Amino acid sequence: MTELNELSEKLSAIKQEIKNELVNLTSSKSVFEYRKNIMDSKTGKIGSLMKEMGKIPKELKADYGKKVNEIRNWAQAEFEALDNKLKEAEMRAKYESEKIDVTLPAKKLKKGNLHPNTQVRNQLVDIFGSMGFNIYEGREIETDYYNFTALNIPQDHPARDMQDTFYLSPEYLLRTQTSSGQVHVMEEQKPPIKIVSPGKVFRSDDDATHSPMFTQMEGLVVDKGITLCDLQGMLDVFVQKIFGEETKTRLRPSYFPFTEPSVEVDVSCFQCHGCGCRLCKGTGWIEILGAGVVNKSVLEGCGIDSSVYSGIAFGIGIERVAMLKYGINNIKNLFESDLRVLDQIDD
Amino acid sequence: MLVPLSWLKDYVDINVDPDTLEEKLFSCGFEVEEKYEVGHDISNVVVGYVKTCEDIPDTHLHLCQVDAGPHGEFQICCGADNVVAGGKFPLALIGATVYATAKDHKTVEGVMKIGKGKLRGYESFGMLCSGVELGVSEDMYPGAGYNGLLVLPEDAEVGADVKPILGLDDYIFDVSITSNRPDCQSIFGIAREVAAVLELPLKMPALDYTETDVTIPFSVSVDAQDLCPRYSAHYVYDVKIEQSPAWMRRRLALVGSSSISNMVDITNYVLKELGQPMHAFDFNYLEADAINVRRANDGEKIITLDEKEFTLTNNNLVICDGKKPVALAGIMGGLNSEILDTTSAVMFESAKFAHDNIRKSSKALGQVSDASARYTKGVDEYTTVMAMKRALHLVEELNCGKVSATKFDINTGNSVEPFELKVSVKQVNGVLGITVPDEDIVRILTNLDFAPVLEGDELTMHIPAYREDMQTYQDVAEEVIRMYGYEHIVPTFIPTAEVTMGGYTLRQKREIKLKNALCAAGAYEGIHYSFFSPSDLDLIRLPEDAPERTAIKLINPINVDLSLMRTTLAPQMINAIARNQKKGILSGRIFEMGNKFIPKSLPLTEYPDERETICIGAFGEDEDFFSIKGIVEVIADALDIKFEYEQTSNTFLHPYRTAKVLCDGKEIGYLGQVLYEICDELDMRVPAYVAEIDLRALTEYYGKDRKFTPLPKFLEEKRDFCFVMDKEITCAQVEKVIMDSCKYISSIELFDVFEGIQLGINKKSLAFSVVFTPKDEEFTPELIDGFVKKILKNVEKLLGATLRV
DSSP, X not given: OHHHHHHHHHHHXXXXXXXXXXXXXXXXXXXXXXXXXXXXXXXXTTGGGGGGGGGSOGGGHHHHHHHHHHHHHHHHXXXXXXXXXXXXXXXXXXXXXXXXXXXXXXXXXXXXXXXXXHHHHHHHHHHHHHTTOEEOOOOSEEEHHHHTGGGTOOTTOGGGGGSOOOBSSSXXXXXXXXXXXXXXXXXXXXXXXXXXXXXXXXXXXXXXXOOSEEEEEEEEEEEETOOHHHHHHHHHHHHHHHHXXXXXXXXXXXXXXXXXXXXXXXXXXXXTTTSOOTTTTTSSEEEEEEEEEXXXXXXXXXXXXXXXXXXXEEEEEHHHHHHHHHTOOOGGGGGSOOHHXXXXXXX | OEEEHHHHTTTOOOOSOHHHHHHHHHHTTOEEEEEEETTTTOEEEEEEEEEEEEEOTTSSOEEEEEEOGGGOEEEEEEOOTTOOTTXXXXXXXXXXXXXXXXXXXXXXXXXXXXXXXXXXXXXESSEEOOHHHHTOOTTTSTTTTSSSOOOOOTTOOTTOBHHHHHTTTOEEEEEEOOTTOGGGSSHHHHHHHHHHHHTOOOOOOOOOOOBOSOOOOOEEEESOTTTOXXXXXXXXXXXXXXXXXXXXXXXXXXXXXXXXXXXXHHHHHHHHHHOOOEEEEEGGGOGGGEEEEEEOOTTOXXXXXXXXXXXXXXXXXXXXXXXXXXXXXXXXXXXXXXXXXXXXXXXXXXXXXXXXXXXHHHHHHTOOOHHHHHHHHOOOHHHHHHHHHHHHHHHHHTTOOEEEEEEEEEEOSOOOSOEEEEEEHHHHHHHHTSOOOHXXXXXXXXXXXXXXXXXXXXXXXXXXXXXXXXXXXXXXXHHHHHHHOGGGOOOOOOTTSOOOOOBOOHHHHXXXXXXXXXXXTTOEEOOOOSEEOHHHHHHTTOOTTOGGGOOOBOSSOSSGGGOEEOSOSHXXXXXXXXXXXXTTOOOEEEEEEEEEEEOSSSXXXXXXXXXXXXXXXXXXTTOOHHHHHHHHHHHHHHHTOOOEEEEOOOTXXXXXXXXXXXXXXXXXXXXXXXXXXXXXHTTOSSOEEEEEEEHHHHGGGTTOOOXXXXXXXXXXXEEEEEEEEETTSOHHHHHHHHHHHOTXXXXXXEEEEEOOGGGOTTEEEEEEEEEEOOSSSOOOHHHHHHHHHHHHHHHHHHHOOEEOO
């Protein structure tokens, strides 16, 4: 019996000692160390208790084991509780120490945009591509024949004065219109033809709304029975996709040597929807492109039988669309690679 | 072109208001760029009757009691010297708007609103006005030019608005005319369209006159008939040079032409009214009783009316008398035969000249006039003949001369009678896509004076000679639809067309992919002009014999800075970088995809090579050679190809930080750091890097198939090596030796470069991670050891590099 009494006293002492020690532990690390120390199976005050089992008389072994387990469980629970408590405090302190000002600026990622012209061009080409149009890219340097003569603008035609042409030689020039591509296409392909032809064009003109280089997109359909009604129908679809579904078109008479009839196409103002605002100069309409029924002399010049086939064509200024769509006020902004400009347009 | 409404009304009894007229013109193809009332700034000015007028002592002022009829009676303080009791003058009421003038009473300084005033202690309840204050010149209203009050007619109704009296209620339409309608470049030409669109009768201008039986010996000949298809001349004598009547001066003033004298005014009036340039020679200065129209002799000289001397060439057309040139045909008369106050006889000229010749002469000589501008657009013979009659009629109407029987009409036989045009109505409707009712077609064409006759499908018209543009059924279709109304067009979607496959070509798809990849790499797309400056070639220090200096020149550039077709994209990129830095942007990436232009011959005899090229620019303290190399690699990745780099040198890049880019052993571009000297020259604050890649050379890889490589079945092995070697040995050399040492290597990655004295002089170390990927079976440790040994052996043997210990 005395062995048991002695054990009880010893356990009480250990218990008291642990209790005293726990109060002094202030970090989860020290709890871990102390616990390791106490529970060590060879040297630990609790861990080594089971080692004593051999010395305990047989009849007392069960009681001994029970008491040792009791104190072991008690100690584990105490350690666990203290550890949890300290860990929680430590986490809180860690978070506390990592406090930040969330309104500080973000880390800048390198970013880039397509040029506004390219963005508009891609949108236009996607629309026409989905309607079965191919994309034809002509040359920037053209001959007088393809830029003028073949488009029903012979040498002494007054329409040559409409466009100030940059010449490179008496025969070669910088194309003044993407229409020059029309003729190449009609010479190379037989109807049915459906193409759009985006590209750079050049005119000797330099102010806030004119740049000596700008971008046009030509569209051309040649097939049997193509009419002015088809032109309006096609352009309706196109402007609705670009400027919104409620956009309407208005045709009015104009003149281009390679189309007859020729029309200017206005779209209902997409800002005020026709009520009149600054963008549309109070008219409710914005001039957007020139178009018409292909002049039969142009078809015939390309070897296309105008009694069988007819065509419609249009030409649109890419910068004009970009400037209208994004509110860019000076065309020069588009050719200076000013990153403050290029950063703004990401459609 | 300026068109006064009052003048139009001579020919058409216009029954709609100015707004409706504007809409009607717009709908049939004549955009009115501007429309304004002549007196749009003037309001609340009425006829005032001065009942009493007393001098205010010690001033130049007068105190008047002015009756303004229903508006009341006002005390007005007035400083004009011609104010007088019993006179009628324009009275600006309180709240009226008139022009404010400077101290000289002549210079207009804006619009002012009249308020109650006080002059020298005398109250004034309004203002009596001068012509200038109402915007009325002497030409617009006789007496209005006087520097004092404008005197109104005695019978003017007291209190009535002055605007109708002074013609200030008239409207001016500034009409834009497309180049296919030269016949509309006149008031009468527009009147014809107005009559057609309003479906009202057109009244012809008076063309009648009486010829006397006086004749003189004279001859007219045309040597250069190719440049002058029609030349009419008529001798007018007993000429009295005087001021033109008020109505004529007023009309000329409204269209911006100042009055000179009756004879000159008649020619200007006919130009505005009918669109035919005319000329009047002082007959007494024509020598040898003859006129001849011929090409100038090279070196021949003429002084024009504006006292400018021109030395002519064989390309210029001149009107000569029997001895010398007296006019630059279609451009301006000569000073030697100018109409003077003493002129007593004139020879009128009305001619058609080839518009292209006039255009070229006018451009080449830098001499422009109303006449040359008009000829450049094209004059028709119908009008040439009509204008002479009109001028002679006006001579009689103004009673300023007698029309003789000496007259000439040299022509090439072109008719001024209507010509016949037959078209099929089905074809006309076929262009439009709608069926315009026959009766509407006939009505519209009748209104246009085409005299249509419809029989079955065949439409026969007699087109007036001035409509030279009418040639085919398409032209007829346009006439019909512009008058019928574009609102009748019903949108359809090419229902008769065959289905076509559309979309991008492979090249277009790849270019879009490349652009997107470059954007993802943090670069912004820029677009620069296709032309650049000769100084751009100097900027990049190209030697005289560099191929880039063989550039195509513009014959007529805007200025020298835009005068060469670019042969490289780099200079504009460098300039763009410099511009950004000047704006305070000190870091960024830009790329451009565009053409450079390589001539095959100069001057051009065939299409030059337009080579698609990518140029990349990067600048900033956070950029270096390897970051722009990274952007170049984006291109290789996007096309799934490999680039190799070799040290090189270049005229405008850092001597040790420049590489050429190779693909399959072929040089396709370069990259490097821009010389510090160039950065300094352009005031750059941070370093700049440029790369240029010949995109055309890469097109052969556009079609490369993308194939999936299955993930390795067996574990890959990775080994790190750190070699010490001579400084001169390049990373690429080491990589190549490693790669060639073992066929299982799937990647080699450099992870450290070190130079230090502990390695020895001129030594460096490079550390690589090498990955071995097994193919058919798992690697054994022995196999890996074999690979490693082989690598070590080769590196030592070929490069003298040893493992760092």
